[in-house]
């Protein structure tokens with residue numbers, strides 16, 4: 001027995017060291033791209049990131065073992081995979097963007113000029129150097145190492161291990177969101193999204209008309225903003241000074257969010273779903289379809305990830321623009337809502353022949369790792385968060401960084417309103433949910449509490465809009481202090497757009 005283990009080891013030694021060497025090379029060159037700029041200010045941070053890097057290395061080891069089991073497979077697959085991974089790593093290092101379902105969508109659907117702009121000499125050189133090295137490695141393996149005995153068993157066991165890692169929450173999430181495995185995960189999600197979009201949900205029927213020829217309805221989907229951290233709702237810090245100066249603005253401080261995660265909340269808000277008919281979020285179209293039927297030109301400007309639960313609605317819009325499509329929540333770099341403004345400008349000017357515009361803006365708002373979502377210069381309250389490990393920060397640091405995001409959002413919203421001030425326009429802002437900021441020791445929005453359901457909401461309109469629809473504005477003021485569920489949005493926004501349709505339920509309409 002002892003003899004046979006030794007014999008086996010002697011036989012396998014070369015292969016084990018070879019796989020280890022490649023794993024380390026990939027870990028230091030490619031996986032490192034997703035770590036080098038992460039905030040790391042404490043031992044716990046370091047340990048957490050070392051654990052994640054280790055999980056990626058472990059998976060890489062199994063993966064390399066699998067493709068190296070057969071030398072012919074390795075000779076073809078290894079150089080190709082290296083070229084692909086090095087291309088993604090290059091963008092991650094130089095531009096802090098990565099592969100996501102959005103970047104894949106852009107590569108396949110955008111005009112080639114934008115894609116070809118990305119192909120530069122340094123990129124080609126980086127890929128070429130890696131490719132040449134990979135060909136040498138593959139050649140070495142081909143000549144020096146035999147195929148593994150029982151190679152199919154090895155391959156099947158490796159596949160089972162990788163499957164197990166991907167489907168284990170603690171390992172699967174950090175691994176599938178980072179290089180090289182996010183290439184596969186993103187492609188998989190992109191293809192899944194395509195299937196969802198191809199699904200034919202029935203169109204809304206009935207008579208749909210619009211009472212005006214010229215109108216802009218802008219819906220800002222907010223992120224993680226709690227109503228009680230807004231100055232206009234009585235919060236002690238001046239977090240929304242610009243909103244406070246507006247005259248035609250009404251805050252609705254008592255909106256209860258049905259859900260407290262983006263991927264569940266957004267489809268609920270976009271559709272006719274309510275507390276008793278939640279499944280409508282997954283079987284019906286959104287209000288965008290009704291606006292289209294009423295003669296609106298519709299745009300969706302996304303400053304967030306495209307998620308399978310609401311990609312359907314994004315694709316309902318006549319025009320979909322991804323802002324920061326290459327950002328992932330695993331990149332702790334600056335990711336700002338002001339980037340929405342250029343596509344907003346074009347959405348407002350390109351509707352010359354068609355002057356009814358619906359524009360949905362999915363903002364990044366107050367999303368976790370707050371520091372990334374306001375410029376450093378806009379940090380009014382300090383000290384800010386310093387560690388990604390929640391417990392390494394004080395509650396005050398949490399609140400400071402969070403309030404800084406609110407202050408920055410206030411200036412972003414102001415710029416949206418400035419563009420609409422002299423038009424017949426209305427802006428509806430509704431956050432997808434709230435956030436815990438240390439109440440009962442709770443942080444972020446993992447658990448159901450009153451704070452995570454406290455979704456901020458405000459509605460502003462231009463003077464033109466107000467004088468054209470005084471009865472709507474008066475009703476809004478009257479209803480502002482009432483308690484609503486986030487289901488109100490679907491019905492209210494259709495009414496805000498001066499659209500008549502049998503689908504408006506008056507009890508949810510804040511303009512009635």
Ligand SMILES: [Zn+2]
Pocket residue numbers: 223224260261262263432433
């Ligand atoms: Zn959210």
